[in-house]
Amino acid sequence: MSVTQTTQISPEVAADHGLTPEEYARIQKILGRDPNITELGIFSVMWSEHCSYKSSRVHLRRLPTQGKHVVQGPGENAGVVDIGDGLCAVFKMESHNHPSFVEPFQGAATGVGGILRDIFTMGARPIAVLDSLRFGPIVAEAGAGAANAEDIAQNRRIFDGVIRGISHYGNCFGVPTVGGEVVFDSSYSRNPLVNVLALGIARRDELFFAKARGVGNPVIYVGAKTGRDGIHGASLLASAEFNEQSQEKRPNVQVGDPFMEKLLLEACLEAMRTGAVLAIQDMGAAGLTSSSSEMASRGGMGIEIDLARVPQRETGITPYEIMLSESQERMLLIAERGREAEVLQVFEKWGLDAVEIGQVTADKKLRVLNRGVLEAEIAADAIAEQGPVYERPIAEPKARRGGELPLIEFSARSIFTENFRRLLASPTIASKEWIFGQYDYQVRTNTRVVPGGGDAAVVRIKGTRRALALSTDGNGRWCQLNPRLGAMHAVAEAARNVACSGAQPVAATNCLNFGNPEKPEVMWQFREAIDGIAEACRELEVPITGGNVSFYNETLGRAIAPTPILGVLGILEDAERALGMGFQQDGDAIVLLDAGQNPATAEELQRELSSSEYAKVIHGMESGQPPRLNLAEEKSLVNCLLALAREGLAASAHDVSDGGLAVTLAESGFVSEGLAAQVDLPTGAPFEAELFSERGARAVISARPDFVSRIAEIAAQYAVRAERIGRVTQGEFRIQLNGQMAIRGSSESLRRVWKEAIQQALQPE
């Protein structure tokens, strides 16, 4: 039987599918003939940037992926890490940026749904979700990049829609949303970032992989029916930049049904327990096309399917549409021939469609039939593995943003209370309680450290003494100024956050958000960021086990700040020892841990403060350089924090990051029961730099006063300075420098500013 060929493919049709003339010629060469329209569709989605990683692949190879805990690195649906007791953590982060701009609610909701399926398709039950979100400003701000009123109104709508979408999907599905971070910056106006990290738990001997096995074994379609939604979501939506007509792409956004996903989860896990499931993959980006061709390719087999048997939502859907649909909540699995009834029975119990639509073959081809007509026949490897790989041109931007811009001039004043109050009201620094309060963060009753309660989210593992800690971090402003250093900071901060909770960082996942890879300057940012991540992950021993690249984050030709987000996973041996950031006890000592060996020069302080959140909020500046970073010092701090946690010496721990030391000290009070810091520390630096510099390798802990000497002993072993700078009180918040008052205020009034800023920003004017 030969492949049906109804219309000739013109160069225009190929171009409309996002394929270059060279790529189209490659398709003709692979097939030895012209593709028909269905085949063209299959190639176009699988060779899209989103699915093929054609621009990033050569760079991603430089990331470290091996480590003693790693069971499965990149290449499967998610990364897998051994956490002891015969259990594995299965985790991965993915972006859903473009859909969330076009349709914020459904875009964010299906972003959550997609990554959850990646987790449970491996046999793991999802136990936590974190969201790393970036939006344009929701309040008027100072500075050159300030957004106009129209942008601000749109940013608020996107922000609200995304939060509601995440809340809708995660809450109904029954997975706690336990953390993440939210940053507001004009770089993300008209191009929000929605990166979702999901974590699941599986028994090590019960993991499932997406590799087809056994000639003649049935290929079974399960879950929701196929509709016309999401066609070309991966190619035309995710792999192109935005222009004025972007709203017309709304039909490319999928629509999610978390209830269906919950049924699919339970049915899949139950079906897996029968022992009759050999392989399984979710139908995410590129739907039936990717799941069938990737399972065949990974297993070195072929797959033949009959589209007439695919459950369909409406009549008249063409083979092209069925193959490209991105309808949500669907899975493709391969069962053991003779035992398919056991599998089908489980899906029937849960009220889900489950239909045998084809079988595994030996010829390594993806063969698609429809009512006796051969619609497509392509080597599975050609689609899944032999896509184009580009070494895109790279060019360092001539004018590096920030390079020639003026630096901050230190104020001669000594009192900074008013600036501090304004910093606390900045939505990036302010409390995210309004956001987290819309997420069910406690379902499954494992949440040891609630969102906002600590530097990392901590979930205990029932049936063991252990807990897992997770943190996501990334600083687009720093990466814009210096992508390599900025990316290293993202790794360092995520690891530091995990260590603050008392957990040993063991592995990482990443989500790399960049502009158009066809621009040499963007590729330069990408290459630099990859090298920074690789170096930091190697030094801090957190191998990358998976992740996702999101290019084309550009609207009207303007790219976002390069924003690599790192998610670091840590293991806590004793869940009871999990540390939050909040002060616990009036009278406790406050100790500043600092692993930095050399004091910064005045010029360094000036450069690093110019790139801080403080400089942006107070002075409207985004210049200078990210703080210098010494990975060995970061590692010392991590090890010191872990040693302190092991001995139970700290009552709270909070790293110094966004907003600097002043914000760190204040936040530990804000999340406590009415406690506040009163500190006095010696400094040789200008007060503004001491208070607001975001230099890393530092953390603030609180502890019983009689523990301080032991803390100092341990810190010394790790070459970390432990300086007792003050105490926890029920009185007002005070920071003195060299005995001179720098910030003071009623802790309750400061807390209100911090707590209510986001809600106030959204109030109708």
Place this chain on the structure above:
Amino acid sequence: MKFGVVVFPGSNCDDDAYHAVGSVLGQPVELLWHKSEQISGCDAIILPGGFAFGDYLRTGALARFSPVMQAVERFARRGGLVLGICNGFQILLESGLLPGAMLRNQGLRFLCRQVHLRVETTDTPFTSSAREGQVLKMPIAHMAGNYFCDAPTLAELEENDQIILRYTAADGGTVDYSDPDANPNGSIAGIAGICNRERNVLGMMPHPERAIEAGLGSVDGLVILNSMVQSLMQHSTASA
């Protein structure tokens, strides 16, 4: 003594209730599938939180027609203990085992946070081990927890001492029920939990099964669950 936890398609706190009763209280417990027509052998039933049948149509509106609910209704009418938590409360309202209805939260947003509840009466099998006026801390997590009923029904609830739990301040003092900080979802008269006239069916929006271990933020949910265990033990002693 055996607890039964009903599993509807879309229940997502079933495992948590099972864990609370089985692992924390150490009592026998069994999951009951929504299609089962029998719940024989169970001495108390928990309808757990979640989104039964996706909350399609209205919360609880489809779940009440599940075969298991016919059995639960018979069980309740015979005096069996039934605890509906969150979505379970919504199902009890739809099934008519409790009076009133549930509206969306007044702010039209999902709310997840710790709340304080005042025990209004200890004269129920669910609060018998509490002190009257005792303040319990436990979390809420819902989109539709804004309890509503008409004035005669409210008067009847008050008259018959059927209001078991109300939202309150940390010290148990009186609060203004129009203040979203105090009465987060806008429930009429600050109602967080009510029982039926016979006092053997309790519906509550807050989650006692999430407040059972110190590491999770509160152990006050044990007051509710332990009261049930004690009531069942007394009942079995009395009938022996």
